Amino acid sequence: MDLVRTPVIRVEASDITPKHNNFLSSEWWLVYLTAALAVFTLGLVIYTARLYRSSVQVGKDAAKTAREAMEFNEASIRPVIVPKIHDVSVLYPAKGSNTFPQGGPKLTFTWENYGQSAAFLLKADLVLRPHRDLPAEPDWSGATLRTDNNIIAPSSYKDDARTPIPLTPVAGTLDETKISQLNMKIDHGLRFFFYGRVVYEDTLGNTLVSGFAFKVFRDGSRHMRGGARYNYRRPATEIDMPVEAETSPLPSGETNAR
Structure with missing residues (x-):
């Protein structure tokens, strides 16, 4: 009887490490x-x-x-518009007097352009008043209104050929009694202040407002006064613009014919 042999499986140890490690x-x-x-x-x-x-x-x-x-x-x-005072010879009475020279009181000025482009004037409010000091805020009551529509050339301060503009004090502010009172109240006698605002367009289509205020002396010299309340330049608003004449609308179907 033959014996059945069982196969023997041999497992040999290997030193190969798995690649994933x-x-x-x-x-x-x-x-x-x-x-x-x-x-x-x-x-x-x-x-x-x-x-x-x-x-x-x-x-x-x-x-x-x-x-x-x-x-x-x-x-x-842009243009910078400032008034240039030419003559104050009849603005003040003689010292110690309450009587003005013939033709006074009055000063004359021209508009000067210190910018590099032309200015087209639209309107100006001008005030010449005797004061001890400037009011805290500008008083425009009775101001002289000018709407000349002049063109002020650039660097016009170099040209003295233009006709000066006369300006007299606001009506009702001066008489002999007033002058006498002012002369007594003010240590060095009567003082005049010239202030105003001018509205104009520049060549770029901007509408501007320039304000100014000067104390005017007997010898014709002027000193700026009032600070930023009086001296400024800013864009104009509707309130600053001149009042234009109102036009009535035409009836329907009608046109202007010339």
């Missing part, structure tokens, strides 16, 4: 490279975003600088 294998190097590429890409995205924001800010700053330069250039050529 080998961090120096080619598969892990691929992981390392992929991760490095992802980090680099993320850094590139962040840098690009920062570069974009920086470029946008540079563009905004350049636009702001250009705008400010344009505004500065426009402001530098």
Whole structure:
């Protein structure tokens, strides 16, 4: 009787480590490279975003600088209108007297343009009054209104050929009694202040208002007074504009024919 032999399976120990545990294998190097590429890409995205924001800010700053330069250039050529006083010889009485010289009281002036472009005058409110000091706020009651529509050339302060404009004190502010009272109240005698506001357009289509105030001395000299309440230049508002003549609307279907 034959014996059946059972096969013997031999298992030999192996020192080979699975590749997934080998961090120096080619598969892990691929992981390392992929991760490095992802980090680099993320850094590139962040840098690009920062570069974009920086470029946008540079563009905004350049636009702001250009705008400010344009505004500065426009402001530098705009007209600056100031009155130039020519004659005050009949504005004051002789010292110690309450009687004005013949033709007084009066001063004469011309409009001067200290800007680099022409000014188109629309209107001016002018006040010549005797005061101890200027009022805290300008008093326009009784002011002389002028609507000459003159064109004042640039740098016109160099030209004395134009006819001076006469200006007399506001009506009702002066008589011998008033002059005598003012002479007694004021240490150095009567004081005259000349102030006003002028509305004009420049060549760029801007409508502006310039204010001024001067203390006028017997010798014809003038000193600016009143601070920013009297001396300024600003854009005009509807209140500043001259009152235009009202026009009635034409009936339907009618047109102006000349």
